[in-house]
């Protein structure tokens with residue numbers, strides 16, 4: 001009997017959507033428990049003590065064990081599936097895109113989406129406001145890099161969809177909510193359509 005899978009999440013979060021999407025594509029049963037990050041529900045003493053001392057969602061609970069970090073949680077779910085390439089170099093290339101997503105993509109695109117769509121630009125702190133222009137440039141650079149890569153191959157690691165495509169889909173497809181014009185990146189938009197056409201795909205429903 002496989003352990004029960006429970007996702008601690010906020011439905012507005014793209015990092016949480018990655019895990020729901022992977023579970024759907026692989027037809028895995030996933031329970032969900034919602035928290036409101038805007039109300040600080042992941043910063044309570046109970047959450048910090050029991051679920052994630054880092055105070056963030058998503059956290060995938062596997063039986064009695066807690067696994068924070070969206071890409072680690074996705075990796076747990078896809079282990080042994082077709083979303084992981086067989087070839088050794090391709091597996092490393094998949095990881096390259098997943099690490100890149102966390103360093104060069106998500107901190108720019110997801111953060112600006114959060115600030116602009118959920119916090120409101122007029123309610124940003126001084127420190128946040130000072131970071132907006134750099135994050136805009138960083139996000140545009142990330143989208144341009146994705147566009148170049150996807151002009152060469154239909155998916156990030158060649159001809160077949162891998163976990164790298166799924167984790168990068170999550171915040172790329174809502175980049176417009178962060179103030180990025182996706183129409184400027186035609187190879188990216190064609191790739192988004194390919195992912196949305198995968199069997200068992202589910203939308204974010206934010």
Ligand SMILES: N[C@@H](CCC(=O)N[C@@H](CS)C(=O)NCC(=O)O)C(=O)O
Pocket residue numbers: 013014015016037040042043055056057058068069070071102
């Ligand atoms: N690197 C982490 C980032 C997690 C993260 O930033 N979570 C945000 C929502 S997407 C959060 O919980 N924010 C609430 C807070 O920091 O209090 C991951 O990929 O899971």
